[in-house]
Amino acid sequence: xxxxxxxxxxxxxxxxxxxxxxxxxxxxxxxxxxxxxxxxxxxxxxxxxxxxxxxxxxxxxxxxxxxxxxxxxxxxxxxxxxxxxxxxxxxxxxxxxxxxxxxxxxxxxxxxxxxxxxxxxxxxxxxxxxxxxxxxxxxxxxxxxxxxxxxxxxxxxxxxxxxxxxxxxxxxxxxxxxxxxxxxxxxxxxxxxxxxxxxxxxxxxxx
Amino acid sequence: xxxxxxxxxxxxxxxxxxxxxxxxxxxxxxxxxxxxxxxxxxxxxxxxxxxxxxxxxxxxxxxxxxxxxxxxxxxxxxxxxxxxxxxxxxxxxxxxxxxxxxxxxxxxxxxxxxxxxxxxxxxxxxxxxxxxxxxxxxxxxxxxxxxxxxxxxxxxxxxxxxxxxxxxxxxxxxxxxxxxxxxxxxxxxxxxxxxxxxxxxxxxxxxxxxxxxxxxxxxxxxxxxxxxxxxxxxxxxxxxxxxxxxxxxxxxxxxxxxxxxxxxxxxxxxxxxxxxxxxxxxxxxxxxxxxxxxxxxxxxxxxxxxxxxxxxxxxxxxxxxxxxxxxxxxxxxxxxxxxxxxxxxxxxxxxxxxxxxxxxxxxxxxxxxxxxxxxxxxxxxxxxxxxxxxxxxxxxxxxxxxxxxxxxxxxxxxxxxxxxxxxxxxxxxxxxx
Numbered sequence: 001x002x003x004x005x006x007x008x009x010x011x012x013x014x015x016x017x018x019x020x021x022x023x024x025x026x027x028x029x030x031x032x033x034x035x036x037x038x039x040x041x042x043x044x045x046x047x048x049x050x051x052x053x054x055x056x057x058x059x060x061x062x063x064x065x066x067x068x069x070x071x072x073x074x075x076x077x078x079x080x081x082x083x084x085x086x087x088x089x090x091x092x093x094x095x096x097x098x099x100x101x102x103x104x105x106x107x108x109x110x111x112x113x114x115x116x117x118x119x120x121x122x123x124x125x126x127x128x129x130x131x132x133x134x135x136x137x138x139x140x141x142x143x144x145x146x147x148x149x150x151x152x153x154x155x156x157x158x159x160x161x162x163x164x165x166x167x168x169x170x171x172x173x174x175x176x177x178x179x180x181x182x183x184x185x186x187x188x189x190x191x192x193x194x195x196x197x198x199x200x201x202x203x204x205x206x207x
Numbered sequence: 208x209x210x211x212x213x214x215x216x217x218x219x220x221x222x223x224x225x226x227x228x229x230x231x232x233x234x235x236x237x238x239x240x241x242x243x244x245x246x247x248x249x250x251x252x253x254x255x256x257x258x259x260x261x262x263x264x265x266x267x268x269x270x271x272x273x274x275x276x277x278x279x280x281x282x283x284x285x286x287x288x289x290x291x292x293x294x295x296x297x298x299x300x301x302x303x304x305x306x307x308x309x310x311x312x313x314x315x316x317x318x319x320x321x322x323x324x325x326x327x328x329x330x331x332x333x334x335x336x337x338x339x340x341x342x343x344x345x346x347x348x349x350x351x352x353x354x355x356x357x358x359x360x361x362x363x364x365x366x367x368x369x370x371x372x373x374x375x376x377x378x379x380x381x382x383x384x385x386x387x388x389x390x391x392x393x394x395x396x397x398x399x400x401x402x403x404x405x406x407x408x409x410x411x412x413x414x415x416x417x418x419x420x421x422x423x424x425x426x427x428x429x430x431x432x433x434x435x436x437x438x439x440x441x442x443x444x445x446x447x448x449x450x451x452x453x454x455x456x457x458x459x460x461x462x463x464x465x466x467x468x469x470x471x472x473x474x475x476x477x478x479x480x481x482x483x484x485x486x487x488x489x490x491x492x493x494x495x496x497x498x499x500x501x502x503x504x505x506x507x508x509x510x511x512x513x514x515x516x517x518x519x520x521x522x523x524x525x526x527x528x529x530x531x532x533x534x535x536x537x538x539x540x541x542x543x544x545x546x547x548x549x550x551x552x553x554x555x556x557x558x559x560x561x562x563x564x565x566x567x568x569x570x571x572x573x574x575x576x577x578x579x580x581x582x583x584x585x586x587x588x589x590x591x592x593x594x595x596x597x598x599x600x601x602x603x604x605x606x607x608x609x610x611x612x613x614x615x616x617x618x619x620x621x622x623x624x625x626x627x628x629x630x631x632x633x634x635x636x637x638x639x640x
Binding site for chain 2: 043044045047049050052053054055056057059060081083087090091094095096097098112113114115117118119120122123125126150151152153154155156157158159163166167168
């Protein structure tokens with residue numbers, strides 16, 4: 001292959017690895033979460049290889065308790081699971097649903113992959129950037145919102161899709177993006193519930 | 208064809224155990240448990256059921272390959288990672304018909320001799336997972352899962368495992384890695400999961416829709432099932448139609464239906480009275496088809512004959528406002544992001560292809576970039592452990608093949624020549640990696 005003069009080779013090999021943040025706070029599971037983890041662990045074989053299967057659920061519990069996965073949490077999970085911290089870090093840095101830094105109370109994720117993009121997802125992102133005053137990958141000035149562009153969320157028939165925390169907001173027209181933000185600011189978490197319930201009807205739909 | 212998988216999905220209580228049992232639910236399992244495992248496998252083989260996850264591999268064969276003489280436990284793993292762009296059928300099945308999936312898992316477990324089945328569901332489907340968990344608990348309480356299922360002496364546990372955002376977890380060995388608490392990266396094959404799968408034990412990995420097809424085969428027989436579709440493409444099929452159509456959605460049909468009928472009759476045709484430009488018939492990773500190639504059976508064999516793949520039946524419809532360079536760039540950004548990084552051609556190549564596409568789309572491309580694009584994409588395809596490499600190479604290669612003039616116009620005019628009102632209005636950021 002020929003050397004290409006317009007491609008920056010230093011850029012090409014830069015790692016996009018996410019390192020869990022060292023927030024200086026020691027992390028320990030709450031007694032309820034610790035107990036919950038042991039219940040989850042019974043789904044897998046008791047040998048070390050089976051126990052390791054609980055890493056993903058263990059990290060979700062960290063995130064539920066702390067809001068993100070810190071370096072101290074990685075070490076704690078490793079201790080509880082019985083593997084090395086490197087094993088856990090390996091997992092955290094791979095999956096997009098674990099946050100390796102503190103995020104806003106509302107994580108606003110716009111699906112940007114083709115089927116959503118065909119129905120205006122790029123415009124939705126632009127409108128959300130304006131409404132929030134945030135860049136994709138960053139927080140708004142208040143730190144309450146984090147805006148992200150994410151890859152296919154699997155709801156292409158309800159495009160464009162925006163996922164806020166764990167709730168889906170479907171068929172979001174660009175002109176409604178600001179309304180969504182206003183609604184969240186005014187009503188808080190209430191504005192998040194029940195958004196996907198129109199789904200079944202659209203689904204089987206007209207077939 | 209009357210719907211079989213989605214008959215009741217619009218009815219409010221369709222997802223409940225009571226409703227399911229009232230409508231012949233778990234009768235397939237009752238029949239299966241009265242049969243020997245080999246008989247169940249033979250029946251599913253005779254039905255010709257092809258895997259609905261993308262590869263179209265016969266499900267009965269997959270079960271037959273599972274090693275029998277072993278001291279190790281065996282596993283059924285249901286692939287509910289549904290992550291191929293343009294695919295959203297399993298979401299509907301799990302949200303509205305969860306017991307159909309449980310019944311399929313239990314029949315499959317009986318067939319291969321598994322005592323545990325895992326359902327690996329993608330992390331973004333949390334609301335669906337809640338439905339599954341609630342209904343699974345119900346199934347345990349009423350004796351349809353766990354010990355002595357339906358009082359017929361069969362023990363089988365079903366567990367739900369949540370993924371965490373990784374397209375590659377849809378590849379069966381990567382899914383097993385992920386289920387083992389590791390990065391979702393594919394394994395070298397052989398050994399195949401049938402001999403060394405989850406925790407090194409014999410495993411069959413089946414897609415949600417595949418398993419949901421099984422109960423009706425048990426209830427109505429292999430001949431009935433095969434006769435629902437064209438030769439070797441039997442049974443009902445769920446089609447996911449998205450993009451520039453009037454009525455996007457999941458539609459169930461026999462595979463005798465044509466792609467044209469699906470797009471124009473079932474989904475209402477192209478939206479806003481625009482003209483059709485192209486169709487991606489099987490999820491983002493398959494070659495596109497042109498408007499004059501749509502009078503074909505939307506079956507595994509029919510679409511393959513036309514030079515593409517039915518894949519996961521994610522039909523993405525593109526109207527004449529779609530820029531093909533933009534489309535390739537959009538998909539390559541996806542593949543660059545989702546490449547698991549294990550194989551060098553894919554990890555490095557997706558970044559290279561994306562760089563060249565971005566450059567052309569920005570209007571900074573040169574004619575020689577087109578050859579470079581073909582070269583680099585060609586160096587990914589077929590040179591990786593899993594099919595991701597072929598998938599990642601496809602968007603650039605298929606758009607270049609069918610719309611080369613559009614690429615040349617971008618280079619000649621130094622700008623995107625097919626702008627659309629639904630695209631971003633500001634200059635695209637040049638992405639750091």
